[in-house]
Amino acid sequence: MKIFIIGAGAVGKALAVSLNQEGKTVELIRGHLDDGTLYKQGITLQLKGGPTLHAEIAVSTLSTHSQLKGIVVLTNKSFGNKVLSEKLASKIGDSPLVLLQNGLGVEQPFLEKDFPEVYRCVLFMTSQNNGPDTITYKPVAPSPIGMIQQKNTSLNRIVEILDSLNFRFSAEKDIQRIIWKKAIANCVFNSICPLLEVDNGIFHRDKNVLAIAQRVIAECALIANKKGIDLGTSELEDQVLMISRMSDGQFISTLQDINNHRETEIDTLNFEIYRMAQAMNLSHKVKETRLLGELVKLKSEMHDKN
Numbered sequence: 001m002k003i004f005i006i007g008a009g010a011v012g013k014a015l016a017v018s019l020n021q022e023g024k025t026v027e028l029i030r031g032h033l034d035d036g037t038l039y040k041q042g043i044t045l046q047l048k049g050g051p052t053l054h055a056e057i058a059v060s061t062l063s064t065h066s067q068l069k070g071i072v073v074l075t076n077k078s079f080g081n082k083v084l085s086e087k088l089a090s091k092i093g094d095s096p097l098v099l100l101q102n103g104l105g106v107e108q109p110f111l112e113k114d115f116p117e118v119y120r121c122v123l124f125m126t127s128q129n130n131g132p133d134t135i136t137y138k139p140v141a142p143s144p145i146g147m148i149q150q151k152n153t154s155l156n157r158i159v160e161i162l163d164s165l166n167f168r169f170s171a172e173k174d175i176q177r178i179i180w181k182k183a184i185a186n187c188v189f190n191s192i193c194p195l196l197e198v199d200n201g202i203f204h205r206d207k208n209v210l211a212i213a214q215r216v217i218a219e220c221a222l223i224a225n226k227k228g229i230d231l232g233t234s235e236l237e238d239q240v241l242m243i244s245r246m247s248d249g250q251f252i253s254t255l256q257d258i259n260n261h262r263e264t265e266i267d268t269l270n271f272e273i274y275r276m277a278q279a280m281n282l283s284h285k286v287k288e289t290r291l292l293g294e295l296v297k298l299k300s301e302m303h304d305k306n
Helices: 009-021 078-088 108-111 155-162 175-196 207-226 233-246 253-259 270-279 289-304
Strands: 002-008 027-030 038-047 050-062 071-074 097-102 118-121 125-129 134-139 143-149 168-171
Touching: 002 009, 009 027, 009 038, 009 050, 009 134, 071 078, 071 108, 071 155, 143 155, 143 175, 143 253, 155 168, 175 207, 175 233, 175 253, 175 270, 175 289, 207 233, 207 270, 207 289, 253 289, 270 289
Parallel strands: 002 027, 002 071, 027 050, 038 134, 071 097, 097 118, 143 168
Antiparallel strands: 038 050, 118 143, 125 134
16 A cells, blocks of 8 residues: 655655655655655665664655545644645545644544544654755654544554554554643643743753743643543653653754744644633633743744744
8 A cells, every 4th residue: 555645854754764664655745845746855764773774765746646545644734734635635535644743633624524534643753854865763652543533444454554663653542642642742842942942851950941831731731631631730741851851952843943934833732722722711721821822923923024
């Protein structure tokens, strides 16, 4: 089964090389450009503490294809999902769609267009571009995949096809709990770190910054619990501290997006929490989460003007 990866950033390239190494047929589709080009790109994947891998990967754009028969994997930024859902609606057919994206509600545009099979994945890895053709990649744990909407293909089959030695996946029945847990951590890292312009290790090094994170966690956990997702604040704080200890010196993608004048994903994080709180008449309970989101958006807009 052919695997189409939409989004030719660090995650998409790391996944493409890992699948190629195991003889699987994979093609990268550039999400931000659609000029009908089709070419081969040599991509080098540097595994931290492991080997360096190289593969020649087919790269195309959406207009190259009338249909996408296989598995369609999204590694693009989630703010593009609404437009992408419209473009994919006539091409997806019965092919399963797997979202390797951060945030809450990122699958909604595809559900509204009644895509037959939609899966969510929570990534447990880090990757970054070291140039147009070189990616540094570090797996942390197998990334769980769970079913959001399913008609034919089994979850285990999806995991079997996408799993590889260097980019592991696992099947997860309760994917919503993991989505929320990761999204709350992202609300912390993707707002506080770019505003302070510090690396992700700040939370285990500075108790005052950790105190801000704890207040955001408490606000987000309240909304999660109201939505039926049972998450305790101590569990979430432990996760933030664990990630922080593992990522001293590593800067969050939102800060990189701001510095490179790219749109951030804060809308599916802090602002999505706020929208949910509004719908429950609890907007007064997420004041810090909302404020941090607004400051990130303002910082991004100010950088765009410079």
